[in-house]
Amino acid sequence: MSELVLLQAARLKGRLDAEAAAACAGMDPAAAQAGLDALVDAGDAKAVGGGVRITPQGRERLDALLAEERATVDQPALTGLYEEFDAFNGELKAIVTDWQMVDEQTPNAHTDRAYDQAVISRLADLHGRFAPLMARIAAAAPRLAPYPERFAAAIGKVREGDHAFVARPIADSYHTVWFELHEELIGLLGLSRAAEAAAGRAV
Incomplete structure (x- = not known):
């Protein structure tokens, strides 16, 4: 393993x-x-x-x-979990977009504390609702067992004020961990990222 x-x-x-x-x-x-x-x-x-x-x-x-x-994983069960994940995935994409951009033309310079805090609150709320599903995913695919702790660590850093852990690519940020989990699920189900992106399910 x-x-x-x-x-x-x-x-x-x-x-x-x-x-x-x-x-x-x-x-x-x-x-x-x-x-x-x-x-x-x-x-x-x-x-x-x-x-x-x-x-x-x-x-x-x-x-x-x-x-x-892949041959050892209950594919129908994991497919159902992936469909649940997809609903959260759309929400996470919107949160990260709003973290990076104030609107379609304006990058977020992170000078508006109230704006940033509102986005962080949405991320924290998503995390609380997503955590039970993540636990079920880890139970269905045991190799993914470290993911709950990785998500918890990332949101913990954000709550402590280290906002790089929202979406910084080179850190184990919430978005980075989410992207990697998405890749794992795609692979475990024998899907392709290109097809998922075409269907609008890429992060």
Whole structure:
């Protein structure tokens, strides 16, 4: 399981270090680093800038592991959960858009505290309503068990005043974690991102 988790995290992150790997895999950083070292030794990842990147060989290995995992998941049950997720997905997209843009022409400079707080309140409300569904998704696909804690950590940072954790791409922000969960669900259901984007379900 850890091999699959780390390879998938490396694919999703682009460059994966031990700290990010630990959060994604729900393990301590030392164990995550050992796992990353094993991927490098096997040729499934290469060391770059304090982290690793997945190699073409690693992508082939990941595809095989994901196919094996997909066969163990209750597809009808997960499809139903994905349909529930899709309703929240549209709401999250609107929140992130409003966080980034005041209107269609005006980027949000984050100088209006009341405006930003209203968007954050909407995100916090979404999180409270989404958390039970996330728990059910993790029960249906056990590899996704770290996601509830990752979402909780992100919203916790936002509530503490670190607003980078709303949507900053290079952090484990709420939007980043959401995007990665969406990718996971697409893969587990054998769907494609291109088709989901065409259907308006991309984040």
